[in-house]
Amino acid sequence: MKIDGSCHCGAIRYEAEVEPDDVSICHCADCQALTGSAFRVTVSAPEEKFRLTAGKPGLYVKTAESGARRVQAFCGECGSPIYATSAGEGPKTYGLRVGTMRQRQALMPSRQIWRKSALAWVPPMDHLQTFPDED
């Protein structure tokens, strides 16, 4: 499925080809902070299927408790989160932030991770493949 999106101010635009059954929710504390919300909604795209068509995001390298480093890309003008990807060399996979996509209504999550840190009022969503921590 072809998707496209942009940050709120429009400085950054992208397009990608994604698998609609690859949408996931992440309830980890990092995702709660970086969205300012309850959880993250993401769909992944390999390097060759993701293209920035305008602008250059700001990059923040997040170090998890495990020591794992992950690049978080956001618009430096309006703050919209755009994607996360691996730090360092090697082929990249992009975790695209579904809220910034024009087609977000069509992208239904099929799994949720870090359910053990979900906020208590978030419905259980038991119909999704559910993992207590990472998948």
Add this chain to the structure above:
Amino acid sequence: LAVKIDGSCHCGAIRYEAEVDPGKVSLCHCTDCQVLSGSAFRFAVRATEADFRILAGTPKIYVKTAESGAKRVQAFCPDCGTPLYATSAGDGPKVFGIRLGTARQRRELAPKRQFWCRSALEWLPLIPVAESCETQP
């Protein structure tokens, strides 16, 4: 019955504290909130100017203009991108809409109202909230 909260952006450059009314916790499903969170909805609590204090750092400000023409200040960390609050543009006393995903006490606060349900993502299950509005209150 106000509760004290405190929080920070992910990288820690910006820290804040506030006194908030747990009855003023809300979700917003508008498309602006979807884009600016990169997620399904926004989770926020209101605090008056007198009850909100930045303890460290200076957020970057983005002034968003809604379809209605209303301008609103969106504050985020320039280093890590974490959204921190929104408030009114221009003069006059301010009310801050603090992004609760950034608050240490986020687990203790549940939404009481939700707005813009008409643009909620269709897959989202019903969230038990006392008051739901199709648009804004």
